[in-house]
Amino acid sequence: MRLKLVPLDTTIDFFAIRRVTFGASLVAMIASVLVFAIIGLNFGIDFRGGTSIRTEAQNPVEVGAYRDAVQPLGLGDVAITEVFDPNFRADQHVAMIRIQAQDGEEAVTPEVIAQVESALQNLDDTLRFTAVESVGPKVSGELIRAAIIAVTLALAAVLFYIWLRFEWQFSVGAVAALVHDIVLTIGIFSILQIRFDLAIIAALLTIVGYSLNDTVVVFDRVRENLIKYKKRPLKEVLNLSINETLSRTVMTSITTLLALLALFVLGGDVIRGFVFAMIWGVIVGTYSSVYVASAVLLMLGVTRDWSKEKDDKSGGTQFGKSEA
Missing domain, CATH: 3.30.70.120 (Alpha-Beta Plaits)
Structure with missing residues (x-):
C-alpha cells in the first residue's frame, strides 16, 4: 500500500490569488530589509571577534x-x-x-x-x-566579506546555470526566488535575534541548493508541457506543471522537515541555529518555487521557439506531435 499525501490528479489554481501572494512576498522582503537595517543581526563570535x-x-x-x-x-x-x-x-x-x-x-x-x-x-x-x-575585528570583517561574496557567487552561478539550461526568463524567476528566501531568512534571524555565525552562512548556501532543486523540478516540467501543449496559455501550463510535481514537492518537504525537526529538538544548542535556518528555508523555499519563481515567469512570459522545433519534423522532442 503506497502512501499518497497528495492526490495524483490535483487541479489547484495556484495563480488565482497571485497578486496577493506576490505582493505579500514583496512586503515581507521589504520588511526584512528594514528590520535588518534598524535592528541588525546578533552576530556570533565568528563575526564579532x-x-x-x-x-x-x-x-x-x-x-x-x-x-x-x-x-x-x-x-x-x-x-x-x-x-x-x-x-x-x-x-x-x-x-x-x-x-x-x-x-x-x-x-x-x-x-x-x-x-x-x-x-x-x-x-x-x-x-x-x-x-x-x-x-580580532579585522578577521571578523574579512569573514563577513567572504560570506557575502560566497552567497553572491552562488546566486550568480545559479543565474548562469538556469540561463543555459532553460531561457533567461526562467533564470530570472529562479534567482528572484532565491533572493526572496535569503532575504526572509536574514529577516527572521534579525527579528528573533538568533545568533548569526558561519554555520548560518552554510545554512543559507544549503537553502539556495534546496530551493533551486525544487524550482528546477517545476521548471523542467514546465518546459516539457510548453512543448507538449503549444496552444495552451502560459498560466494553464504553469498550473498543470505545478500540480503534476506537487506530490513530489510535498513528500520531499515533509520528509526533510521531519529530519530537521528531530535535529532541532534533540541536536542540542550548538546546531540549533543552523537547523532553525534550514527549517525556515525549506518552508519558504517550497513556497517561493511556486509563488515567486513561477509568478515571475508568468509575468515575463516565455518564448516557445524551442531550438530544433523548426528543423525536426517531430518537433524536437517526444511530445512534438502532441497538442491540446
Whole structure:
C-alpha cells in the first residue's frame, strides 16, 4: 500500500490569488530589509571577534555542566562544543570554548580567561587548557566579506546555470526566488535575534541548493508541457506543471522537515541555529518555487521557439506531435 499525501490528479489554481501572494512576498522582503537595517543581526563570535579556549580532560565532557559553570561570569555569547577525533586516547576528552569579545575590547582579556579557567577547574580538577586563540575585528570583517561574496557567487552561478539550461526568463524567476528566501531568512534571524555565525552562512548556501532543486523540478516540467501543449496559455501550463510535481514537492518537504525537526529538538544548542535556518528555508523555499519563481515567469512570459522545433519534423522532442 503506497502512501499518497497528495492526490495524483490535483487541479489547484495556484495563480488565482497571485497578486496577493506576490505582493505579500514583496512586503515581507521589504520588511526584512528594514528590520535588518534598524535592528541588525546578533552576530556570533565568528563575526564579532572573541577568544577560543581548547580544553582537555580525563573525564567525559559535559557541555551543559561547562555552560552552567561559565554562565555566572556574564560573558555573553559563549559557545561550547566537544571535539571528536579518532586519534584521541580513551581518556582524552577535548572541548572548544568560544567567548565573544567584550564591549570595547578586541579580544577576551587575560583576567576573563583566568576566571573561566578557575570556574571550569572547580568543575573538573583534571581539566587542562592546551590552547588559547583570539579572533580580532579585522578577521571578523574579512569573514563577513567572504560570506557575502560566497552567497553572491552562488546566486550568480545559479543565474548562469538556469540561463543555459532553460531561457533567461526562467533564470530570472529562479534567482528572484532565491533572493526572496535569503532575504526572509536574514529577516527572521534579525527579528528573533538568533545568533548569526558561519554555520548560518552554510545554512543559507544549503537553502539556495534546496530551493533551486525544487524550482528546477517545476521548471523542467514546465518546459516539457510548453512543448507538449503549444496552444495552451502560459498560466494553464504553469498550473498543470505545478500540480503534476506537487506530490513530489510535498513528500520531499515533509520528509526533510521531519529530519530537521528531530535535529532541532534533540541536536542540542550548538546546531540549533543552523537547523532553525534550514527549517525556515525549506518552508519558504517550497513556497517561493511556486509563488515567486513561477509568478515571475508568468509575468515575463516565455518564448516557445524551442531550438530544433523548426528543423525536426517531430518537433524536437517526444511530445512534438502532441497538442491540446
